[in-house]
Amino acid sequence: MDVTGVPSKDRPGQERAAGALWQAAPCPVVVADAGGRVLELNEAAARLFPRAEPGASLGAMMPGWLAEAHRTAAASGAEGEPVWGRVGERSFDALPTRTPDGDTAWWLVEDTDRRQAEIALSRERGRTALLADESYAMLSALTVDRCLEVTARLAAEHLADAVVILPAASRQRLPAVFALRGGTVHRRTVPDDSAEVPGLTEALQGFPPTSSRWIDPGGLPSWAVPEEFDGPVGAVVVTPLPGHGIPEGALILLRRGDESGFSRNDEVFARLFAARAGAALSAARAYAERTEVMTILTREMLPPQLHRVHRVDIAGGYRASVRSELIGGDFYDVHPGEDEGAESLVILGDVCGKGLEAAVTTFKIRNMLRALLPVAGDHYRLLSLLNAALLTTESTRFATLVLASAVRDGDRVRLRLTSAGHPPPLIVRSGGVVEEAPTRGSLIGAMTDVHATTVRVDLGPGETCVLYTDGITEARGGPLGDVMFGEERLKDALSECGGMPAEAVVERVQMLAAEWAGNRDHDDMAVVAISGPHTGSPTAAVRRANDEEIRR
Amino acid sequence: MTASKSDPVRTQALSARLWDAVREGDEYAAADVVLSAVDAGLDAESALLDVIAPAQAKAGTEWAANRISVTQEHTATAINDRVIAALAHHGPDETRRPRRGRVTVACVEGEWHALPARLLAETLRLRGRWVDFLGAHVPVPNLIDHLHRTRPDTLALSSSIPIRLPAAHAAIIASQAAGVPVMAGGAAFGPGGRYADRLGADAWAPDARTAAVRLEEILARPYVPPPAHEPLNDLPHLADQEYTLVTRTTHRLATAVLAALPERLPAMAGYNDRQRRHTAEDLVYVTEFLGAALYLDDAGLFTRFITWTAGILAARGVPAHSLAPALDLLAEQLTDFPRAVALLRDGHTALQAVSAAGW
Numbered sequence: 001m002d003v004t005g006v007p008s009k010d011r012p013g014q015e016r017a018a019g020a021l022w023q024a025a026p027c028p029v030v031v032a033d034a035g036g037r038v039l040e041l042n043e044a045a046a047r048l049f050p051r052a053e054p055g056a057s058l059g060a061m062m063p064g065w066l067a068e069a070h071r072t073a074a075a076s077g078a079e080g081e082p083v084w085g086r087v088g089e090r091s092f093d094a095l096p097t098r099t100p101d102g103d104t105a106w107w108l109v110e111d112t113d114r115r116q117a118e119i120a121l122s123r124e125r126g127r128t129a130l131l132a133d134e135s136y137a138m139l140s141a142l143t144v145d146r147c148l149e150v151t152a153r154l155a156a157e158h159l160a161d162a163v164v165i166l167p168a169a170s171r172q173r174l175p176a177v178f179a180l181r182g183g184t185v186h187r188r189t190v191p192d193d194s195a196e197v198p199g200l201t202e203a204l205q206g207f208p209p210t211s212s213r214w215i216d217p218g219g220l221p222s223w224a225v226p227e228e229f230d231g232p233v234g235a236v237v238v239t240p241l242p243g244h245g246i247p248e249g250a251l252i253l254l255r256r257g258d259e260s261g262f263s264r265n266d267e268v269f270a271r272l273f274a275a276r277a278g279a280a281l282s283a284a285r286a287y288a289e290r291t292e293v294m295t296i297l298t299r300e301m302l303p304p305q306l307h308r309v310h311r312v313d314i315a316g317g318y319r320a321s322v323r324s325e326l327i328g329g330d331f332y333d334v335h336p337g338e339d340e341g342a343e344s345l346v347i348l349g350d351v352c353g354k355g356l357e358a359a360v361t362t363f364k365i366r367n368m369l370r371a372l373l374p375v376a377g378d379h380y381r382l383l384s385l386l387n388a389a390l391l392t393t394e395s396t397r398f399a400t401l402v403l404a405s406a407v408r409d410g411d412r413v414r415l416r417l418t419s420a421g422h423p424p425p426l427i428v429r430s431g432g433v434v435e436e437a438p439t440r441g442s443l444i445g446a447m448t449d450v451h452a453t454t455v456r457v458d459l460g461p462g463e464t465c466v467l468y469t470d471g472i473t474e475a476r477g478g479p480l481g482d483v484m485f486g487e488e489r490l491k492d493a494l495s496e497c498g499g500m501p502a503e504a505v506v507e508r509v510q511m512l513a514a515e516w517a518g519n520r521d522h523d524d525m526a527v528v529a530i531s532g533p534h535t536g537s538p539t540a541a542v543r544r545a546n547d548e549e550i551r552r
Numbered sequence: 553m554t555a556s557k558s559d560p561v562r563t564q565a566l567s568a569r570l571w572d573a574v575r576e577g578d579e580y581a582a583a584d585v586v587l588s589a590v591d592a593g594l595d596a597e598s599a600l601l602d603v604i605a606p607a608q609a610k611a612g613t614e615w616a617a618n619r620i621s622v623t624q625e626h627t628a629t630a631i632n633d634r635v636i637a638a639l640a641h642h643g644p645d646e647t648r649r650p651r652r653g654r655v656t657v658a659c660v661e662g663e664w665h666a667l668p669a670r671l672l673a674e675t676l677r678l679r680g681r682w683v684d685f686l687g688a689h690v691p692v693p694n695l696i697d698h699l700h701r702t703r704p705d706t707l708a709l710s711s712s713i714p715i716r717l718p719a720a721h722a723a724i725i726a727s728q729a730a731g732v733p734v735m736a737g738g739a740a741f742g743p744g745g746r747y748a749d750r751l752g753a754d755a756w757a758p759d760a761r762t763a764a765v766r767l768e769e770i771l772a773r774p775y776v777p778p779p780a781h782e783p784l785n786d787l788p789h790l791a792d793q794e795y796t797l798v799t800r801t802t803h804r805l806a807t808a809v810l811a812a813l814p815e816r817l818p819a820m821a822g823y824n825d826r827q828r829r830h831t832a833e834d835l836v837y838v839t840e841f842l843g844a845a846l847y848l849d850d851a852g853l854f855t856r857f858i859t860w861t862a863g864i865l866a867a868r869g870v871p872a873h874s875l876a877p878a879l880d881l882l883a884e885q886l887t888d889f890p891r892a893v894a895l896l897r898d899g900h901t902a903l904q905a906v907s908a909a910g911w
Contacts, residue, residue: 136780140729142700149731153776184774291701319689462577479832480810481803496623499577504630507688508623511664514689534577 028092028108031099032058034074036067039103048087048108063087066094066106073104080104084111091115127269130158134273138280142291147284151241151251151277152179159270160253162226165241166194167249168204178226196221197252203240206247209271212237212262217254224252235261239274243282251277298359303332303526310340311408313531315502317510320524321354321471329358330469330526333366335373343405343416345376348467348528350422351399361397365390365444379403379418379454383444390445398445402467406530413459413532418452420444423473426491427457428464428505432498434491437465459532462499471525472509475517485516502531558598566594567606570635574607574628575620582631583638590642597678599639600671601760608632608667618867629667636667636674651682653771654704656732658686658695660711660740661719668738669710675760676708676767692719696726706770707732708763711740714747714857715840718795718847721751721783728752728777733770737763747848752778752786787849794889795846798839806835809881816877834861835878842882845895854895855902862906873907876900 022029028045032038036058046052052061059067065085073080073096080096092108099105134154141147148165155163156179167174175187194200197220199210217233225233234257241248251274255261262270303318316332329351337344347369351362368389375381382403390398400422406415417425421443427435441452459465468490475485493512497505509527566589573581586599594603611628614620620628657673659666666688673685684702686695699707707727711720717740724734735755736748745756755770757763784790798805810832814820823831838861845854858879862872883896 133779136729137777140726141731143703145703146731287700291697295701479803479829479836480807496621497626498623500623500627501577501579501630501634503633504623504626507630507664508626511689515662515664534579 022105025107027110029105030058030062030066030108031103031105032070033103036070036074045108069094069096070104070106126158130154131273131276134276138276141280142284142287144281144284144288147277147281148177149185151281152177152185155179155251155253155270155273155277156181156183156185159266159273160237161256162229162254164224164226164252164254165249166190166200166204166252168241168243168247176223180226180228183228190223191221193221193223194250197224197236197238199238200250200252203238203250204247206240206242209237209239209267212267217257225254229254230256232257237262237267237270239267239270241274241278241281243278243285246282248278248281248285304334306334306528308533309334309336309344309406310342311533312344312406312413313502313533314344314346314406314528315506315531316348316526316528317506318524318526319471319510319514319522321521329353329362330471330524331362331366332467332526332528333369335370335376337407340408343376343407345373346404346406346467346528346530347401348404348422348469348526349399349401350469350471350524350526352397354524358397361395361399364393364395365399376403376405379405379416380450380452383418383420383441383452384450387444387448387450391448395445398443400443404465404467404528404530411461411532413530415457415459415465415530416454417457417465418454420450420452423468423470423487425457426466426468426494427459428466428494428497430460430462430498432495434494459530461532461534464497464500464502464505464529464531466494466505466509467528467530468509469524469526471523472513472527475513475522475525477517477520477522485513489516502529505529505531558595558602560602563594563598563602564606566603567610570603570607571610574611574631575614575624577624577627577631579631579634583635586635586639587642590639596639596643597675597761600636600674600678604632604635604639605668605671605760608671616864616867618864632667633670636670640674640677651680653680653706653767654682654684654702655706655708655767656684656686656695656698656702656704657708658690658698658710659688660709660716660723661691661695662689662716663711663713663738663740664688665712665738666710668712669708672708672710672737672760672763676764679764681767692723692726695723696730699727699730699732704732705775706767707734708767709734709736709753710738711736712738714740714742714848714853715837715844716740717747717751717844718783718799721786721847724751724753725781725783728754729780731775731777733775733777735763735766735770742850742853747850747853750786750848750850752781787847789849789891790847792891794891795843798846798886798889798892799843802836802839802843805839805882805885806832808885809835809878812881813877816881817874819874837861838875838878839882842892842895846891849891851895851898855898858899858902859906862903866906871907872903876903879903 022040023042025042026044028048029042030038030045031040038052038054038056038058038061040054041052049061058070063085065083069080069083079098082093082095084093090110090112092110095107095109097105097107137150137154138147141150152163152165161181163179165177175189177185177187179185194204198215203209212235215236215238217236220233220236233254235255237253239251241251253270303316306314306316314334318330332348335345349365351358351365368386372382372385375385401420402422402425403418404415406413417437417439418441419439420441424439425437427437437455437457439453439455442450457465473485473487473490476482493509497508506527506529510525513525566585570582570585573585586603590596590599611625615622615625655676657669659669670685673683677683684704686698709720709723727734733754735757736745736753737757741748741756748756755766757766841854841857845851862875866872879896879900883893886892
């Protein structure tokens, strides 16, 4: 571009040799003196500035940004800095060069196409980023409410000045969701009158969208405009939120009166945005419905909260394997005796297998046991009946169980313990000695014959009987890796638990086993501790608090 | 609730009496201290935070000083927990009281110290919030599932041990993505809550009363979750893989160090099985803290742990400098990991400082 170095003598026949180059340059060139007077312009410049001619003032003929740049350059006495500006619809880089006479030649290099391509690219990048954001936000929004909120917020941020989302009419009357750019998202019930907004009924039924040019912004009913929306509505887009097979609702985008309407491009993009939002809404709805079913089912299946039953302390803890759901094959239950003098039945069991199917079997066994409570005075008979009942069901699953009947007698707790194929209960004596209750029996639901021995154990104050499932002892891990927690470690841990309250024993066992497993997953773990409470009489305040707790 | 200003002298005396009962494992006496004080006009929040909380803190410091056993500490916690339960059921039935703002209170996965979170949950309940208390050790998937199902306004996440911070980070990111802001609390989040900020938590509180105020602020403004991100965006140094490799080989590292340790620490020859097990556990613990310090790229996290451990060991008659060979052996195993080696060197320096102080 630099032509000032071309010696003028190489261009004979021209007064100003360089001038010929300017004349022939494909881009507009304007030469002006330090005073801002136009000296020369080439043909391209004359086409660009039809009113300009030599002798006129630069400021009068040319855009202000160029005149300003020229003044700055002249004032500094230097060549000047390249500048950029618009001439009508077009845009140019203006590059100054110094002529040998000390004047300034402005070379105007057009970049209209490049600029527009850049603008288009940046807009597309913005849209891609928005779609990426939308996808992430939507995939993380597993509830319908949250999905609607995210859709409204993103649309108000990027697509329009205000947004209204109407959930599909086939759904129960959900409130419409409103959002303003930079404002909050809120919900309001709207009249069931979609016909007032052109194209809305169609969108709610999943028909293709109506072009925004056919919608009269002035004809919108007031309910379809957010309350805080200031100024008249200038343009409206109504687009469906298509779900998986059924429409999820409609998205209404509003722009203010004084702003440009929606281009064809905008509308296409809005549809793309809405398609994703609709799919996410459908997925969230499906997830929410399944979760609700799960919640209702598991509510009955979760182990009960335990505390104190007829002056016997009972605590239980259950940790499902992380892989599975909150429910699994381990369970425990406590059935309080009719009064303080009657035995309460504590059951802890483990159904073979994992997952929902094991949970269903667990649920059945717990219900059968409840029905068999009248025979709980005879553990063997109870187990035989349960075994027979299980064998008649289609399930091929079997279970191991421990039964513990407990009753307070003076300051002692009298226990009858029966294991049916289950690890025997451990008794923690107050001195820290850990005994294994010598009860053995066959597992339940596998063979027609059942055998089991019941043992009697007494607990003194602060002594504890611990029932546990093999998820505890079979947890693999430890400081050096793949080692089983094992019964010996459990007994060792329990030997430090003499005199501890039942809850503390349960928590300690759970904690040690879970810490042993560390980051590895473990099987379901269940622990129940039955303790002889410390003697000493509760004061009036405590008794009242306990009574209140029982009532609630 | 009346905000009757509680008398510090009185609550301190009550807390000391509660601690006496708790240390003896006397649940009835413990409940009596608190409930009769409440009957006599003590504000329930003050009972939680000025009477029970200090007694629980005492259990921790007494254990650290080797004045009570870990069993007694568990017993103390269980009794304090029962006292809180009794307190919750004491007084007027407020179950029908209208509640504003739903909060999930949970301990980070691997965090078993649930009592601070429980105190927060009860405090927020007293202040009229709708609280779901999930307790100790809530695995991240279960926590997020709960958030999706219940849509609380805020998640209050508690952790006392910094080695749980990577799990806390995962929980924070997932919770925010589900549209639930996170308030962090507990000693794990470092002095002044500095790690809470690093991990992108929306708020941090040093105690339950401040947490109630922070919660008020969170509820007062609409929540816009941060843009999609993963741990690497918050902590770019994780790209060097040191955290990943050290964490993944924790057991191998501990095994190697344990095998080489008797050469440097002759006293180990006389260790019984239990002592050897404790040593192995301590080594894993050191490695886990090293992992956490690598995760946050924070030397202070590691040196504070080393200083604290030295104190715990000293209280049990084990000289602090016996930790040094373990740090050296770890550094020898990790020569290709410059950040880990630097952290171990800092740990060593911290150890020298406490040894010089006569621990």
